[in-house]
Amino acid sequence: MNLKIAVVDTFNGNWGIDELKKMFPKVKIQSFSAGDIDTKPHPHGYQVASRLLLPLIDTDVELFFIRYVDACQSDADSRLFKIIEDIKPHIINNSWTSPRMGRNLEQFQIRSWASWVAKEKELREKIGYIQIFGAGNTDTNGLSYHDIGYPQRLLQDVIIVGAHDRKGVVMDFSSDGKCLTCCALGHYVYVFNPFELRWQLTSGTSFSAPDVSGLISWLMVYRNLSNYENILEWIKINTTYPVNFENQRPHPKFGWGSVADEFMSITKGLDVYTRVKMPKSIKGKLEYLDFTRLEK
Numbered sequence: 001m002n003l004k005i006a007v008v009d010t011f012n013g014n015w016g017i018d019e020l021k022k023m024f025p026k027v028k029i030q031s032f033s034a035g036d037i038d039t040k041p042h043p044h045g046y047q048v049a050s051r052l053l054l055p056l057i058d059t060d061v062e063l064f065f066i067r068y069v070d071a072c073q074s075d076a077d078s079r080l081f082k083i084i085e086d087i088k089p090h091i092i093n094n095s096w097t098s099p100r101m102g103r104n105l106e107q108f109q110i111r112s113w114a115s116w117v118a119k120e121k122e123l124r125e126k127i128g129y130i131q132i133f134g135a136g137n138t139d140t141n142g143l144s145y146h147d148i149g150y151p152q153r154l155l156q157d158v159i160i161v162g163a164h165d166r167k168g169v170v171m172d173f174s175s176d177g178k179c180l181t182c183c184a185l186g187h188y189v190y191v192f193n194p195f196e197l198r199w200q201l202t203s204g205t206s207f208s209a210p211d212v213s214g215l216i217s218w219l220m221v222y223r224n225l226s227n228y229e230n231i232l233e234w235i236k237i238n239t240t241y242p243v244n245f246e247n248q249r250p251h252p253k254f255g256w257g258s259v260a261d262e263f264m265s266i267t268k269g270l271d272v273y274t275r276v277k278m279p280k281s282i283k284g285k286l287e288y289l290d291f292t293r294l295e296k
Contacts, residue, residue, distance in 0.1 A: 001221050004062045005052065005213065006089040006129075008080065009096060011045025012067040016194025020046070023192075023276040024053045027061045034079040035071025042070065044206065047191035048095045050199075052210035055218040055266045057275060064089065069096050081119050089129050090220060093213040095206035097136040097149040097175075113151045120155065130228060131158040132213045134205035136175035143252050146177035153179055157228045159216070159235075162254060163187060163208040166282070168240070170253050174205055180255040182235050184208040184215075184263060188282050199278050200287040215263050238262055 012031035021027060045065055053061065064087050068080050084092070101109060124131060133152035140147055152160050162174040163186025171187050186208030190199040219225040225234055239257025241249060250256050267273065273280075 002062065003056075003059060003091075003217060003221055004064065004087060004089040005091045005093065005217060006064045006066055006084060006087060007045050007049050007052065007093050007210075008066045008068050009045025009048055009094075010042035010067060010069045011049075011194075012065045013041055015041070015043075016046055016192070016197060019194070019197050020049070020053075020192070023050075024057055024061075026057070026059060027053060027063050029063045029065070031065045032067070032083045033071065034066060034068040034076040034083065035073040037067060037071060041067055043194050044069075044095070046194040047202065048093060048206060048210045050192035051189065051207050052093055052214040052217070054211075054272050054276070055214045055263065055270070056221075057270055057272045059218070059221055061217070077116055077119070081123055084123060084129075085127070088127050090226075091130050091132065091213050091217050093132050093210050094152070095134045095204075095209045097134065097152060099136060099138040099149045099175075100147060100153075109150050110154065113154055117151050117154045120151070124157075128227070130216060130231060131155065132209055132216070133158060133160050134209035135160050135162045135177070135180055137163075137173045137204050137206075139173055139175050143176060146179075146252060147175040148177035148179060149175065153177060159212060159228075159231070160255070161205060161209040161212045163203075163205045164254070164258060164260070168258060168260075171203075174208075174253070176252040178250075178252055180250065180252060181232070182212065182239055182255040183258050183260075184211040185258075185260045186211075188286070190278050190282075192276075201282065201284055203286050211263050212259055215259055215266070218266055235259065 136149045159181045162183035164170045164183050165187040187203045191202050240261050241257030
């Protein structure tokens with residue numbers, strides 16, 4: 001299988017690409033932009049890819065960076081969809097979202113995303129890719145108010161991912177909602193900085209989503225799970241969830257459960273953390289949180 005993965009985010013260009021290929025020698029990388037942007041990219045998209053590729057270290061992968069989040073041109077959406085149509089990916093990872101702005105502005109947000117949602121649905125039905133979104137980092141009012149933002153809350157048959165810590169506790173910041181699919185490790189995880197060429201600790205659903213994208217990509221190649229229905233059924237069966245919550249799934253805070261056990265089983269079996277020279281200790285400060293700029 002010629003696996004194609006698109007990372008729709010903030011990154012394109014050549015920063016750190018040689019290092020990424022050194023860590024993941026079987027990956028082929030191309031970069032695109034949904035806008036006319038000539039500034040240095042934010043590293044977020046690259047960092048997402050450094051998590052996504054961990055289970056795929058021995059797998060032939062075509063990775064497509066699409067710089068979209070900071071593309072401000074009026075035709076950025078149409079450019080994005082044209083790139084996706086040309087690439088025809090199997091997996092699209094989106095570690096971005098437009099947070100909800102409150103009930104009074106709900107209809108405005110729905111209208112503003114309506115065209116995007118309609119075009120994405122048409123394209124997904126045509127190509128058949130799996131769409132994966134981070135849930136967002138904006139949980140505010142508990143389980144009674146579902147915080148998953150736009151456009152993912154308007155999409156059907158997509159994978160939406162929350163974040164938990166290393167003890168399995170879903171993070172307070174992790175956006176919740178009825179459409180949440182599952183969760184993965186997303187607090188004190190290592191991602192690779194393409195500008196400083198080192199692994200650094202971070203937190204956010206931005207980095208739990210690519211764990212799920214990498215896992216699903218692995219399942220596509222090695223377990224022949226090629227469509228949303230089969231993947232969702234696998235998630236329902238194989239996730240880990242709190243005791244006594246069998247009859248409360250999907251739960252608005254953790255969905256069907258965590259895929260971290262499955263992700264770690266695969267990556268540890270490949271000895272990937274040693275091979276990419278990821279630090280063993282998680283002691284230290286969080287250096288990067290979601291879209292916050294890195295500061296010296």
